[in-house]
Amino acid sequence: MDAPVKTHCPYCALQCGMAIGGQGTEITITPRTDIPANAAGALCQKGWTAAELLTNGERLTSPLLHGEPVSWEVALDHVAERLSGIAAEHGPDAVAVFGGGGLTNEKAYLLGKFARVALRTSQIDYNGRFCMSSAAAASIRAFGMDRGMPFPITDLAGADVILLAGGNPAETMPPFVRHLDGARLIVIDPRRTPTAKLAWLHLRPTPGTDLALALGLLHLAIAEELVDEAYIEERTSGFDAVRTSLAAWWPERVERITGVPVPRMREAVRALAAANSAYVLTGRGAEQHAKGTDTVTAFVNLALALGLPGRQGSGYGCLTGQGNGQGGREHGQKADQLPGYRKIDDPAAREHVAGVWGVPPEDLPGPGRSAYELLDALGTPDGSRAMLVFGSNPVVSAPASAHVADRIKALDLLVVCDVVLSETAALADVVLPVTQWAEETGTMTNLEGRVLLRRQAVEPPAGVRSDLEVIAGLARRLGHDFADEPGKVFEELRRASAGGPADYSGITYERIADETGVFWPCPAPEHPGTPRPFLDSFATPDGRARFVPVEHRPPVEDIDEDYPVYLTTGRVLAHYQSGAQTRRIASLTKAAPQPYVELHPDLAERLKIEAGDQVLVTSRRGESRGEARISDAIRSDTVFMPFHWEGANRLTNPALDPTSRMPEFKVCAVRVERDA
Numbered sequence: 001m002d003a004p005v006k007t008h009c010p011y012c013a014l015q016c017g018m019a020i021g022g023q024g025t026e027i028t029i030t031p032r033t034d035i036p037a038n039a040a041g042a043l044c045q046k047g048w049t050a051a052e053l054l055t056n057g058e059r060l061t062s063p064l065l066h067g068e069p070v071s072w073e074v075a076l077d078h079v080a081e082r083l084s085g086i087a088a089e090h091g092p093d094a095v096a097v098f099g100g101g102g103l104t105n106e107k108a109y110l111l112g113k114f115a116r117v118a119l120r121t122s123q124i125d126y127n128g129r130f131c132m133s134s135a136a137a138a139s140i141r142a143f144g145m146d147r148g149m150p151f152p153i154t155d156l157a158g159a160d161v162i163l164l165a166g167g168n169p170a171e172t173m174p175p176f177v178r179h180l181d182g183a184r185l186i187v188i189d190p191r192r193t194p195t196a197k198l199a200w201l202h203l204r205p206t207p208g209t210d211l212a213l214a215l216g217l218l219h220l221a222i223a224e225e226l227v228d229e230a231y232i233e234e235r236t237s238g239f240d241a242v243r244t245s246l247a248a249w250w251p252e253r254v255e256r257i258t259g260v261p262v263p264r265m266r267e268a269v270r271a272l273a274a275a276n277s278a279y280v281l282t283g284r285g286a287e288q289h290a291k292g293t294d295t296v297t298a299f300v301n302l303a304l305a306l307g308l309p310g311r312q313g314s315g316y317g318c319l320t321g322q323g324n325g326q327g328g329r330e331h332g333q334k335a336d337q338l339p340g341y342r343k344i345d346d347p348a349a350r351e352h353v354a355g356v357w358g359v360p361p362e363d364l365p366g367p368g369r370s371a372y373e374l375l376d377a378l379g380t381p382d383g384s385r386a387m388l389v390f391g392s393n394p395v396v397s398a399p400a401s402a403h404v405a406d407r408i409k410a411l412d413l414l415v416v417c418d419v420v421l422s423e424t425a426a427l428a429d430v431v432l433p434v435t436q437w438a439e440e441t442g443t444m445t446n447l448e449g450r451v452l453l454r455r456q457a458v459e460p461p462a463g464v465r466s467d468l469e470v471i472a473g474l475a476r477r478l479g480h481d482f483a484d485e486p487g488k489v490f491e492e493l494r495r496a497s498a499g500g501p502a503d504y505s506g507i508t509y510e511r512i513a514d515e516t517g518v519f520w521p522c523p524a525p526e527h528p529g530t531p532r533p534f535l536d537s538f539a540t541p542d543g544r545a546r547f548v549p550v551e552h553r554p555p556v557e558d559i560d561e562d563y564p565v566y567l568t569t570g571r572v573l574a575h576y577q578s579g580a581q582t583r584r585i586a587s588l589t590k591a592a593p594q595p596y597v598e599l600h601p602d603l604a605e606r607l608k609i610e611a612g613d614q615v616l617v618t619s620r621r622g623e624s625r626g627e628a629r630i631s632d633a634i635r636s637d638t639v640f641m642p643f644h645w646e647g648a649n650r651l652t653n654p655a656l657d658p659t660s661r662m663p664e665f666k667v668c669a670v671r672v673e674r675d676a
């Protein structure tokens, strides 16, 4: 029997290492112990059951044209002809491309090149815009560069104190929690989540007030003279303006806004300041707001004032969520970026990347619309009339999702590449069945910025092709010769990224295998990679981290007489993102079979709702149903719904952050009632 093949989990940004043996229904999964993220040999239940994705009975194995199976040649010819016709009639921006944070680096890269070179459209963005874009924008603002966690995950093990704002890794990525062992954990979350239950201190702000809480914590640090003046002087700029702006955020005012008692705030900030080694981490709870960039900036300001970033054993980091959430934002599938994490409106970046692509720089389109804006405009006179979707399911995952589904239905042509008939694929004119994780080779960059190698371990079913083959096949029909073999695409990606912030030019598949991953930036084959990029200086012009003054403001939609309850959304242990994969795994659907509405006993009593009742939740954008779960883990002014089923996002608010263009997923106003 062949030796098991070393690869990585298909799901989240931890990218746990696993080894796969056997084929077909005999596939076995064992955790690897050489990958630090799960070196203790842990996987969560999603990882343990991932083999079922490969043999799932709902797997698509033939292209579908208007629901009917057709050959690949017929399908690709049809798509290329329709794309050419739509672009010829309405201009190149009439074709949009929507990517995903689960695509390998090679796919993200080739998709960006396909959009800019073969289609010449500016209309490309991806679902990572809905994931960590606020943290990315805040990191670039403060540090000049965004590398999620700019330190190895194993550094967390030595921490005395960790403050985690809006993250629930005990449920979303359980093996991560082992890295928090030993630290006093401070969790900021409106819900008493499984992670909050592990906390030494749990602060429970009103939804949408994390920014005020961060301001209050920094106000206290300054008032109690806990800030690190020497670090501020030596390694940062802009503190005086932040100090001045914080005068207005006195603790009692913050308590009134957030509901967090002043003594609890004081305990948190004193513990952080007294620690020899401390981290501030943020997750989607703090980030998915129309003020998400400013909220993360406020937490970064706190970390900077306490002297944490850029010091070994301390720092700020964001817990990226999607499998390639980090790499997916570096290689050009984002509306405003070119490979190497370069800005698309930077003339030097355009010159370099156009040179690698063999086209004149002036032929490259400029920045396009962000994900929600792109979806919102579909089928309108100003928007695109055709869209290709790779690795995403926006009918479930976009905010105001019923509206988004209507926009998608208004398209002249929808093409979806997927492994199963997701809710978005079900609306498509053309569905193209593709290979998935263990059936293909490619690189993923995990939440630490460590570039990892997923190796092909099993044969794909007959009838499917890789996303790379699909992209190259369409490019060929449009007159462009693209590589479609992962190793060749990665070689090109290395050249395209050279000299950019996310420089992969020194990384090879061989090095990744030998070194169990390589941290970017890695600008030369002999370069060791950069586990901690900010130890000597930050990536700003003067090498200093930037304090930026920010102000709290209420949620875009606050509760009122008509919609008197806050809704917040999130994930459950058994499911991943839009659930297109995990809702097809028997043991996972058994563990979490249906959507639910979590509500406090006081609210349930007031609304005469009992556990198990069907609950109707209504917002200004739509309605959704779920089974009532009564729990005092939730605040009495708030309900929680998981977003893995079509429904929760019919309710959420598409108001956008002005910098990151992140929608306000995490708070909106709803009405809750027992379903008649």
Ligand code: SF4
Binding pocket: 009, 010, 011, 012, 013, 014, 015, 016, 038, 042, 043, 044, 045, 046, 047, 048, 172, 173, 174, 175, 176
């Ligand atoms: Fe997979 Fe994430 Fe679970 Fe690890 S924690 S097994 S990467 S889903």
